[in-house]
Amino acid sequence: MPTYEYHCKECGYYFEVKATVKEKEEGLNIHCEQCGSENLNQVFGGFAILGGQAVNVKSRESQNGGGCCSGAGSGCC
């Protein structure tokens, strides 16, 4: 079953929703698990579509300098 990731515009919470493609096509009534808001962005691979523009909403996890990913091409992760 595919997992869909959502970002709450109200409180900034990230959460995942499991649903079949059929269920998604029929429309899911998804609320933020933290604040209950329906004001959500769907996130695709760490990118949320905001006003037609892809924005990296997880940049804090991929910034250089803090982990093993600081060296490009090292292949460690």
Ligand SMILES: [Zn+2]
């Ligand atoms: Zn929320």
